[in-house]
Amino acid sequence: MAREISIYNTLTGKKERFVPIKPNEVRMYACGVTTYDHYHIGHALQAIYFDIIRNYLEYAGYKVTYVRNYTDVDDKIIARAKERGISPLKLSQDIITSSEEDMAAIGCRKADHAPKVSESIPEIIAMVEVLIKNEAAYATKSGDVYYRVRAKQDYGKLSNRKIEDLLSGTRNIVEGEKEDELDFALWKADSTPEASWPSPWGLGRPGWHIECSAMAKRYLGDHFDIHGGGRDLVFPHHENEIAQSESANKSKFANVWIHNGLLTIEKQKMSKSLGNQITLKDFLKNWPGESLRLAYVQYHYRSNIDFQKDTFIQAHKRLFYYYSSIQALDLAGKEQAPGKVIEKYSPDQIREKFHEAMGDDFNSSLALGELNKAIKNASEVLRLKNSPEKSATATGLAKIFRECLGVFGLLSHPPQETLNYLRTMILPELGITELEIQKAMSDRKTARTDKNFARSDEIRDQLAQKGIELMDTPAGTDWKIKYDGA
Ligand SMILES: [Zn+2]
Structure with a gap:
């Protein structure tokens, strides 16, 4: 039925x-x-x-x-x-x-x-x-x-x-x-x-x-x-x-x-x-088609839409955020053999909220808002200690996000490729090159080795101002496009 x-x-x-x-x-x-x-x-x-x-x-x-x-x-x-x-x-x-x-x-x-x-x-x-x-x-x-x-x-x-x-x-x-x-x-x-x-x-x-x-x-x-x-x-x-x-x-x-x-x-x-x-x-020369879909989906289909200069750049950043979230959930899902899904993050509830919004005159704006909240909550799961429950929950969340965002025609590509592509496309918009980021990261590493933490923080803040976020992991430091995900 x-x-x-x-x-x-x-x-x-x-x-x-x-x-x-x-x-x-x-x-x-x-x-x-x-x-x-x-x-x-x-x-x-x-x-x-x-x-x-x-x-x-x-x-x-x-x-x-x-x-x-x-x-x-x-x-x-x-x-x-x-x-x-x-x-x-x-x-x-x-x-x-x-x-x-x-x-x-x-x-x-x-x-x-x-x-x-x-x-x-x-x-x-x-x-x-x-x-x-x-x-x-x-x-x-x-x-x-x-x-x-x-x-x-x-x-x-x-x-x-x-x-x-x-x-x-x-x-x-x-x-x-x-x-x-x-x-x-x-x-x-x-x-x-x-x-x-x-x-x-x-x-x-x-x-x-x-x-x-x-x-x-x-x-x-x-x-x-x-x-x-x-x-x-x-x-x-x-x-x-x-x-x-x-x-x-x-x-x-x-x-x-x-x-x-x-x-x-x-x-x-x-x-x-x-x-x-x-x-x-022209659009597709510079950007993935999914960015355009995302820019539209955030409005209700009956609204008149006015695009401002930063509409697309915001859509690209959000797309980047979705793909990096899904990639992190995929990885977390593989950490351990899956156990029971943590009730608080139940994919069924996310699906139900999605249906409620879309079943009400295809309200994609509301549905996307609900998914954004759920994706933000998913970052709590990523911060949990490894466990069978964490892995099962991460896998369940990745699946439901692909399913619901898939209705909007989003997340249809492999995350790593898309992230690499989006990074290179977004950097010129942020006014920074990959080389400059690498140089800043290496300067920061030297500062940290010299225990010059003031300088290390300064470099981190300068990058943050440009919209680049540094992530210190056990494997070293990596960077991503900053997006608050709200
Ligand atoms: Zn006609």
């Missing part, structure tokens, strides 16, 4: 108990990207949150079918392809191939189905035909097809808009052959090579909204559990998807609508023209 969870539903404006259509199964659709340029970290935000939602639903015991489409037919793609002198589908395919590498590097699993618009044309045409038959749409002389918004009584229910409020000040001015200025395109007459297809209305291509309606129907049926995307898609995209699908299928569309918050960089929208756009490729 899957666990009971609650989800905030944009459609009702409330957090509700989630009731799957088929017991223990979830069918979920999230809108993918328009493939005209490489992904930036804003695209990654939506991909990562839905990846985590899917992971958590599975962890909670649901069988999930996840669909995430590619919009590979679009004005922007056609314009960009023209600039480059290549075909629109070639441009799209290049972007899809490269973005799949990026997605893998940030630990996002492939969707069960990743349909492309260019491969869904028969389904789209079939749906538009049904809409015309149901009098929810009409074709014009020039070969466009429009959806008749006023024919849908409850149009606006997702975004809480009334039809009257949607009318702009310029009443009665209806563009082209539209019956009503509110109507939106389902099919556009067009003859761009490789971006147009024959249809009952002549050569053309689909409008944006109908694509998702048709692809969702193909893989998930008329009525399914969850549909989602970024908050900027609520209106008009998702509103129009609901209208089309319900008018064509004569059935409710998705039960639950999930929308993630949006990303700003130091309070500004990310854009190429402002020069503050961070592509995933």
Whole structure:
């Protein structure tokens, strides 16, 4: 039996108990990207949150079918392809191939189905035909097809808009052959090579909204559990998807609508023209994908997120702290043959707290806070004298941390390699080199041999100010990136 969870539903404006259509199964659709340029970290935000939602639903015991489409037919793609002198589908395919590498590097699993618009044309045409038959749409002389918004009584229910409020000040001015200025395109007459297809209305291509309606129907049926995307898609995209699908299928569309918050960089929208756009490729040149996931997971998916200069460096340091904690627990687990787990550090309690937080509208921020507390407590275990109980507890804790942080897509790499990598990446940010640390450590050793403890402490403090912590162990002195772990 899957666990009971609650989800905030944009459609009702409330957090509700989630009731799957088929017991223990979830069918979920999230809108993918328009493939005209490489992904930036804003695209990654939506991909990562839905990846985590899917992971958590599975962890909670649901069988999930996840669909995430590619919009590979679009004005922007056609314009960009023209600039480059290549075909629109070639441009799209290049972007899809490269973005799949990026997605893998940030630990996002492939969707069960990743349909492309260019491969869904028969389904789209079939749906538009049904809409015309149901009098929810009409074709014009020039070969466009429009959806008749006023024919849908409850149009606006997702975004809480009334039809009257949607009318702009310029009443009665209806563009082209539209019956009503509110109507939106389902099919556009067009003859761009490789971006147009024959249809009952002549050569053309689909409008944006109908694509998702048709692809969702193909893989998930008329009525399914969850549909989602970024908050900027609520209106008009998702509103129009609901209208089309319900008018064509004569059935409710998705039960639950999930929308993630949006990303700003130091309070500004990310854009190429402002020069503050961070592509995933640039990010991944310098940092592991897990740092990006960690930076996002610390927020609730519905929050708007503002990244500050030090957001990433804090995430890298925290990631370092997680990996060093897990490595220490692994080692402690091997010290002795395991005995009984110490009750105070029971992994079951940690798992339960994690479920409580994540089962409440996927509250990753709270869940991560609980894990942070547990990881901090785990350092008490590491300080215990070696015993079978200590080893069993350390092993149990390492396992539960991997399990829960694994839902967030974290701790998926071998600790030592990752720590080495993170050390070399973080040092330039701290303004110190490994050579300088080694030199300081050797100076401190000399000072200690000379019993000049004031000097030895001074060196330790200077390093601490730079964010480097020295650890004196029986095997000698080692250093790590300082992080309080709170
Ligand atoms: Zn969509």
